[in-house]
Amino acid sequence: xxxxxxxxxxKPASWALGLLPFLLLIVAYMLASDAxxxxxxxDKLLPALDSFVQAIDRMAFEPSKRSGEYLLWEDTLASxxxxxxxxAISALIxxxxxxxxxxxxxxxSTFSPLVTGLSLVPPMAILPVxxxxxxxxxxxxxxxxxxxxxxxxxxxxxxxxxxxxxxxxIKMQTLGANTxxxxxxxxxxxxxPRLISAVRLSLGPAWLFLIAAEAIAATExxxxxxxxxxxxxxxxxxxxYVVWITLLAFAIDFLLxxxxxxxxxxFHQKSH
Amino acid sequence: MAIIEMKNxxxxxxxxxxxxxxxxxxxxxxxxxxxxxxxxxxxxxLKLLLGTEQxxxxxxxxxxxxxPAEPDESRGIVFQRYSVLSHLTALENVMLGGExxxxxxxxxxxxxxRKQLRKAALEMLDSVGLGQAADxxxxxxxxxxxxxxxxxxxxxxxxxxxxxxxxxxxxxxxIRADMxxxxxSLWKEQNLTVFMITHDITEGFYLGTxxxxxxxxxxxxxxxxAYGAKVTYDLPVGDCENGTLKRINQTVGRxxxxxxxxx
Numbered sequence: 001x002x003x004x005x006x007x008x009x010x011k012p013a014s015w016a017l018g019l020l021p022f023l024l025l026i027v028a029y030m031l032a033s034d035a036x037x038x039x040x041x042x043d044k045l046l047p048a049l050d051s052f053v054q055a056i057d058r059m060a061f062e063p064s065k066r067s068g069e070y071l072l073w074e075d076t077l078a079s080x081x082x083x084x085x086x087x088a089i090s091a092l093i094x095x096x097x098x099x100x101x102x103x104x105x106x107x108x109s110t111f112s113p114l115v116t117g118l119s120l121v122p123p124m125a126i127l128p129v130x131x132x133x134x135x136x137x138x139x140x141x142x143x144x145x146x147x148x149x150x151x152x153x154x155x156x157x158x159x160x161x162x163x164x165x166x167x168x169x170i171k172m173q174t175l176g177a178n179t180x181x182x183x184x185x186x187x188x189x190x191x192x193p194r195l196i197s198a199v200r201l202s203l204g205p206a207w208l209f210l211i212a213a214e215a216i217a218a219t220e221x222x223x224x225x226x227x228x229x230x231x232x233x234x235x236x237x238x239x240x241y242v243v244w245i246t247l248l249a250f251a252i253d254f255l256l257x258x259x260x261x262x263x264x265x266x267f268h269q270k271s272h
Numbered sequence: 273m274a275i276i277e278m279k280n281x282x283x284x285x286x287x288x289x290x291x292x293x294x295x296x297x298x299x300x301x302x303x304x305x306x307x308x309x310x311x312x313x314x315x316x317x318l319k320l321l322l323g324t325e326q327x328x329x330x331x332x333x334x335x336x337x338x339x340p341a342e343p344d345e346s347r348g349i350v351f352q353r354y355s356v357l358s359h360l361t362a363l364e365n366v367m368l369g370g371e372x373x374x375x376x377x378x379x380x381x382x383x384x385x386r387k388q389l390r391k392a393a394l395e396m397l398d399s400v401g402l403g404q405a406a407d408x409x410x411x412x413x414x415x416x417x418x419x420x421x422x423x424x425x426x427x428x429x430x431x432x433x434x435x436x437x438x439x440x441x442x443x444x445x446x447i448r449a450d451m452x453x454x455x456x457s458l459w460k461e462q463n464l465t466v467f468m469i470t471h472d473i474t475e476g477f478y479l480g481t482x483x484x485x486x487x488x489x490x491x492x493x494x495x496x497x498a499y500g501a502k503v504t505y506d507l508p509v510g511d512c513e514n515g516t517l518k519r520i521n522q523t524v525g526r527x528x529x530x531x532x533x534x535x
Contacts, residue, residue: 165354167351167354168357170343170349171349171355171357172357173343174349174426175345175368175369175372175426176344176345176369176373177372181372181376181378184378184379185379189359190358264359266409267359269412
């Protein structure tokens with residue numbers, strides 16, 4: 001008998017073990033739901049599985065009685081659009097400022113303290129300021145995402161840019177590169193996979209800020225819907241929405257990771 | 273013709289003297305091997321030649337003019353590691369020098385110019401024995417292949433001086449012997465001026481034309497930084513008497529022990 005620390009599951013066993021907690025959670029939920037529903041058939045807190053199916057059917061595949069829209073897709077589109085614009089703008093700012101700060105000492109001395117200071121401001125605390133300045137429209141929600149994740153991404157990319165071995169920067173100079181060429185041919189391409197991992201890390205906070213902004217001021221969106229139906233204790237809508245958001249987050253993360261591995265093999269397979 | 277001249281060169285960090293009173297003239301085509309204990313300023317000397325550090329006193333001349341105070345095309349370098357760019361294939365690494373020259377704005381070339389660079393780069397890769405590995409990334413190459421790639425990348429620019437900073441330190445002995453052959457043949461072919469740092473004194477004794485030993489002739493065990501290192505031996509390789517290697521080994525070994533016990 002090997003010590004516990006040396007016992008490794010095979011591939012099928014590994015899958016089975018991974019799925020087990022999910023199955024247990026579902027079974028536990030069903031048991032609890034059954035128990036509550038036998039006591040009170042109108043209980044809304046733990047709806048049965050078929051109420052979820054009905055709710056999903058109603059939200060995703062039937063036009064809304066009020067507006068004639070398919071609400072789930074409408075909400076998903078609105079949320080993904082805000083998330084996409086916010087994260088894309090943040091990534092762009094982060095790359096530009098991160099490269100500047102990480103590569104050129106004069107720029108670093110000027111802006112690095114500012115970025116550090118800004119990154120310490122709690123974004124949720126200035127949400128009212130954003131609504132006052134940018135109104136209640138799309139801009140305020142996108143701005144919250146940008147303000148929330150950009151400083152962190154800048155600091156991350158600045159650090160990664162500074163981690164590029166000094167040998168390679170000297171090498172570029174001995175090959176005749178000027179400062180701009182060192183950025184375009186060395187720093188920029190080497191930071192791309194690191195930008196993707198920074199985006200993956202910041203997607204969690206980005207969703208948080210998105211849902212927070214939508215909860216406060218929006219007329220559609222996944223976060224808006226959840227907070228709207230909360231008034232009617234519609235757990236049958238809220239829980240599928242939460243699962244759907246989780247799936248979206250997982251899919252985006254998975255795609256980014258695969259893209260990075262396909263596009264930047266030199267980054268992911270470093271052997272030395 | 274003198275390519276490098278050192279006139280009373282000093283390098284100090286605060287009150288720590290690293291190098292003192294270096295005087296030498298190096299002619300074009302010489303292959304200088306530099307040995308010495310760790311902490312004796314070999315790498316600092318290379319940094320002076322490279323331009324990433326500046327001398328605190330004295331003059332360092334390249335072709336009769338003060339050496340540029342930053343790295344540039346006149347001096348090529350191969351480090352012990354990280355010499356090649358990890359995000360470019362072997363071919364792209366060797367083409368890089370030409371591309372940077374061909375397009376000052378983007379550093380990328382197109383069309384006919386690119387084809388020419390590609391052809392020259394492939395020839396260069398062939399001459400270091402990497403013709404089959406042109407499309408591989410550095411992480412797919414062995415340590416020895418990476419160093420050969422670094423040599424090809426540096427030499428295709430035809431630098432005035434080639435600096436080698438313990439380029440074979442991380443390689444297996446067999447591979448190291450192959451690399452010696454390669455460096456010697458490239459040196460003869462291109463009539464290069466080479467400065468090579470090595471840890472291995474015997475390597476220094478048969479590679480190249482001239483051996484410099486960096487050592488601290490005055491060494492205070494209580495304050496090892498009080499006096500700097502000098503070139504204590506400046507020998508032509510090939511015609512030195514039998515006892516010399518042993519003597520150098522002894523003095524370098526002694527310095528090394530003092531430095532490493534007190535540092």
